Amino acid sequence: MSTAADIGIWGVPLAIIGGAIRVSTPFLFVSLGECLTERSGRINLGLEGTLVFGAMSGYAVAYGTGSPWLGVLAAAMAGVLFGLFHGWICKFKGVNDIAIGIALMLLGMGLAFFFGKPYIQPVAPDLPAIPLGWWSDIPQVQAALQVNALFLIGAVLAVALHWMFKNTRVGLAIRVAGDSTDAARAIGLNPDTVRLLSTAAGGALAGVGGAYLSLYYPGSWNEGISSGQGLMAVALVIFARWNPINCFWAALLFGGAGALGPALQSVGVTSGYYLFFAAPYVLTLALLIITSSPDKAMEGAPGALSITK
């Protein structure tokens, strides 16, 4: 580690960039999932529970089969189930989607802890990383650019979702259902079905985000695996104005904030560790305050979304 001293203070921004890429991936997947769900007119606050359950089921399946990618698949399937459940319950009259989200958050975490007990000790195979820093001789650069395939998939997915919303029939159906229940009915769409499927797909993405946590970074399963990423993602979507590409940049920003503490710690700054740990929450809250408005509906917000009313 002689080179560590050579680049001195530059190690901090480098560690933040590398950390931002590592930490942002779960934010990216959950926020894309939430973005998809909210564009259809529902809010799923339960994605935190889906994330934790995805982390557990992904880890368990990866351990059982020896394949981390099967784990990711299992986490996505679990997310689909949670999404379908949320979407199905919200169909009933008088049922509040925000409250159901809170309940499913608690249930998802409860189930994950319940079934996850035997998997706290064993070691499951990790997802592979792609060394994009091969061109550099500096170990810190190489370490920072160890990029997981899921991050790249997430980036492509953000662009693909953006394109889908703009240019495809499916995207149009989701947007119409999100803007007005009546308009969706008028053009022969069943808004409940559109929302059910969007919530299910959103759940799958949140599950994958959870699998990334347990299978890559931090790369183990325990009950403290998530520190509210699923919930922060909901705020992140508001900040990103329901635009998938903005979700990508917002996720990177949040990842950078989350990487601040560990990056400073790596160069010897240890005081205020807990305060740096709180940086992503403070950032989320600050952005939420700046981007919210007391009287007018938020720009870019789906019209049928309960959270913006």
Next chain:
Amino acid sequence: MSDTTATQTPPMGALLARWLPRAEALLIPLAALLCGLAVFSLFLLTLGKSPIDFYALIYKAGFSTAFSWQNTLSRVAPLLFAGLCVALPARLGLVVIGGEGAIVLGGLAAAVLGLAVVGAPPVIGFVVMAAGAALMGGLWIGAVGWLRFKRGVNETIASLLMAYIAIALMNHLVEGLFRDPQSLNKPSTAPLPEALRVGDMPIGIDVHWGFAFGVLACVISWVLMDRTTIGFAARIAGDNVRAAQVQGLPVGKLIIGFTALGGACAGLAGFFEVSAIHGSANGSLISGYGYTGILVAFLARHNPLAIIPVATLLAGFEASSGLIQRRMDLPDATILVMEGIVFVVLLLSETLYGRLAIFNPTFWEKKA
């Protein structure tokens, strides 16, 4: 004949109109609770565990003997306060779920203030600690209400983010500024002197005074919400903000006031946890009571009086967790799964209100 029915029908109709909504508000959540427990029984059966054993253990550990009641009742106090932290803002249609943050910071405030007034008469010490905890919690959750009113910030997300921030703040201060150098393994504030520890009530079992004050807080909240014009105004504002503003109701003051009051309750939970249970502020304050409080409030349908039995029931569930782990070889998250299932079924039952014929006066009038 027609004369008698004519004189009897109005009181009969009035009686039905008065009692049927109450029956509906009581029976539907009760049925939902039983359905939720039935679903959880199926969950246990698929795992090859006996639901009968499970519920028998809950009864044994939570509600059978003086010792088990002591176990249960000592957990009720924080749930009463945490439930109020959800139920009071809910009167205005706000879903505040970050009570945990106010509990943690309220507890820290109580511990720090208690150390600052050592030597003063205990009565003054208790008042300062409790007031400081309530003020801290009130400011914390009141800020959520203020952000909601002033900036339109979603209170659900904001309160939860602030709970994470509160926990980080508590950890930071307990490890730094307020740390007792004697606390080696578990960073804590210095222990409170015996004089500033809330004791047990003189009822024969070891249950601290937090229970009585929690019940009192529920009764006061009920009076405030159901028997005062402020509570009535809050309900109007919760139903329709625009209408309330048109009528000149101070919507902003109501929102900030009710959230701050809820936060003050959660802060008091922190005060009792520190003063009666832990003796100092440390990581043990982060115990999840704030989150169980959400379920308490929803099960009670945000009625402060109903919070008392609901909190007692859930406290009994949680008190039995240890025995269930040992006897049935189930993980400690079992209670969490049960609570999650009950919560989901309960919310699902919201769809039944106004749709069941037996709760409609015309159903009974036709029969009569």
